[in-house]
Amino acid sequence: MSTPTSSTAAKAEALVASATGVSEEKKPATTAPDYSMFSTPSSLTDVVLVVEGKKLHVSQALLCLASPAFLKMFEGDFKNKTEVPIADKKYADFVEFLLCIHPSTCKPVQRETLDIVLPLADEYEVESLMQRCEQFVLNLFQLKDAQRSDPSNVELVHFLYLSDKYKLSALLDACVIKAKYRTYEGEHGIKTLREFNLLSADTKFRVLSGRTSLLEVTLTGVQMFKQRLDHIVTPECNGCYGPVYNHTSPGCRVQLKSDLLAYFDKLTSYFREDPRYVEVSEGRKLAVKQAK
Known part of the structure; x- marks a missing residue:
């Protein structure tokens, strides 16, 4: 990837100092952006971007310093051009993008502008x-x-x-x-x-793999709890004294254990019967094997 020449970088640094009037350390944290700053030429601008038929007066050196993509444009097809058309872009979106990368504004990213500036930052490699x-x-x-x-x-x-x-x-x-x-x-x-x-398939796999891990932790806890249930029931059931030993008393620990075991069996059967759970498990095993 090409990089700006030392002269271009020096020119850009001088333009930054002239445009801001203060060093980076002393620059105000927030400033009200001037949305008309690109509408007219100045001593600091030397190229015009044309978006939706509207002109944006900018500094070529600053754009090259911020964006390798702009550097390629100005060193390639648009070398020595004073006007550069920007196709398939909205004027308002491109102004927002320029306000975010221009050193005199460096507008903060906001929720309302995130989906505007991120694709442009990616396209222009900022x-x-x-x-x-x-x-x-x-x-x-x-x-x-x-x-x-x-x-x-x-x-x-x-x-x-x-x-x-x-x-x-x-x-x-x-x-x-x-x-x-x-x-x-x-x-x-x-x-x-x-x-x-x-x-992407990899990101879907990461989400599903994480969910599977949570389920496995839950199932492990269920199994441990089932083992502990064995210690609840004593040889004699105090809730079932009487002529009939059917373990139906609401306070019967034998019945409690039976109900809980039935519930846990039903819970774990979902994972045994759900093919998606098997597919995710097998997919993770395959990924681990391929990684090795």
């Missing part, structure tokens, strides 16, 4: 903006506000889809952990959502 998008969602998960930190199935699967599609590994790990505890089947299950079915 790694720093992609990391900011990832960190934005991770920060949501850490909020004390339970509703925002623990999103609905729809929003969680959307974040899972974004992290899978754009290779955001830290966010993907966090989403998989959350997804494995969510309802899988049924009207509100994650399996029924369109974006879940768009996930």
Whole structure:
């Protein structure tokens, strides 16, 4: 991958200093972005991007410094061009993208803009903006506000889809952990959502593997509890004294054990009879074998 020349980088640094007027350390944490900043040329702009027929006056050096994709464009087909058409993009979306990468604004990622700037950051290879998008969602998960930190199935699967599609590994790990505890089947299950079915096979496997591990822990606990039930019943049943020993008294420990065992057998039979459980288990064994 090409990198900006030293002269280009030096020019970009000078432009950053001129545009901001302050160093990175002293730059205000938040500034009101000027949405008209790209509408007119200035001494700092030297190229025009044309989006939906509208002109955006920008600095070629700054774009090259932020985006390897722009660098390839300006060193290739659009070398020495003063106007560059940007096809198949919305003007408002592209302005939002530029505001996020321009050093004088560096607009923060927001929930309303995440789905706008992340695809553009990926397309134009702006790694720093992609990391900011990832960190934005991770920060949501850490909020004390339970509703925002623990999103609905729809929003969680959307974040899972974004992290899978754009290779955001830290966010993907966090989403998989959350997804494995969510309802899988049924009207509100994650399996029924369109974006879940768009996930890569590897990510689906990670979610299902995590759920299987939880089920195995549950089944292990059930088996241990069944063993402990054997110590509840004594040779004599105090709840069944009388002419008929049928163990039907509500306080009978023998009947309690029988009822619990029947319930556990029914619970575990779901996993023995459900072919999907077998498929997931076999799939995990195969993956482990292939990894070796």
